[in-house]
Amino acid sequence: MNLVKNRKILIDTNVLVYCSDGSYGKEAKKLLRMLANNNNKLATSELSCFELIKNAFDRKYRDYYLSLINYIDNHPVTPSTIMNGWNIYHAYIQESSNKKSIGSLDILIGSTAVTNNALLLTGNRKDFPMPFWKLVAQTHMIRKNGEADDIQNVYLLEFDVATYKTYIEAFTAKLEKTD
C-alpha cells in the first residue's frame, strides 16, 4: 500500500467501520493516514454515508456517523454513475461465476470509483469480484480473539476496463439484436 501515491481512492463503507472498531481501528486509521500522506486523494460515496447511518440504533450512533461523514468528501450518484453501473452489472452477469447477486449499492459504489477513475479501498473482495477488479495492493489488520487472531484483509482494487470490454461485448450484441 505504501507504494500507492498520487491516486484518487474511494473508501468503501467497511473500511470506515473498521476505523471505529476497538481492535482494528488503530491499524485502519494508520492506513488512511499513510494513504493521505502519500498524496492520495481520499473520498467516499454518498451511498456509503447512507450505509453507515441507516442502521444507527439511536441518536448517539446517528450523530456519531453524521459527524464523521461531514469530514469526508462525499461523491453523489450521478447519471454517469448509473449508466456505468448498468453496464458493470451486465458485464458481471455475462461472467458466469458472478451470476449470484451482488448488491445494488456495491455495484453503484464500484461504479462511482470507475466514473471518477479512482481506486477502491475495501475489506470485502466478494463485493468487487474478479476478474473485473484487479488487485493493486493488499494489507491486513489483526485483532486478538481469545487465543486465536482474527485477520481482516484490506484490498486496493482497480477496475479492469479491458476485462470489462471482453464481457460486455456479448451484452452489446444482445442490445443490437433488440434494436
Place this chain on the structure above:
Amino acid sequence: MSSDTTLVIEENKTWGENTQIEKIVEILAGNSNNPTLEEIDKMLGHESRQE
C-alpha cells in the same frame, strides 16, 4: 463496443478536496460507544466475519 456500453469517465470533477483525515481520526478515536464489528457486519448485511 457500442457507445451505450462505453464507460463514462468524469475526469474533471474535484475529488477528496474536502476530506480531513486528521479530523476523521480524531472523531473515531473519541467515540467510546463504537459498535462492535459483529454489529457492523449486521448493519452492512454481511452474514459472518469468516466468509
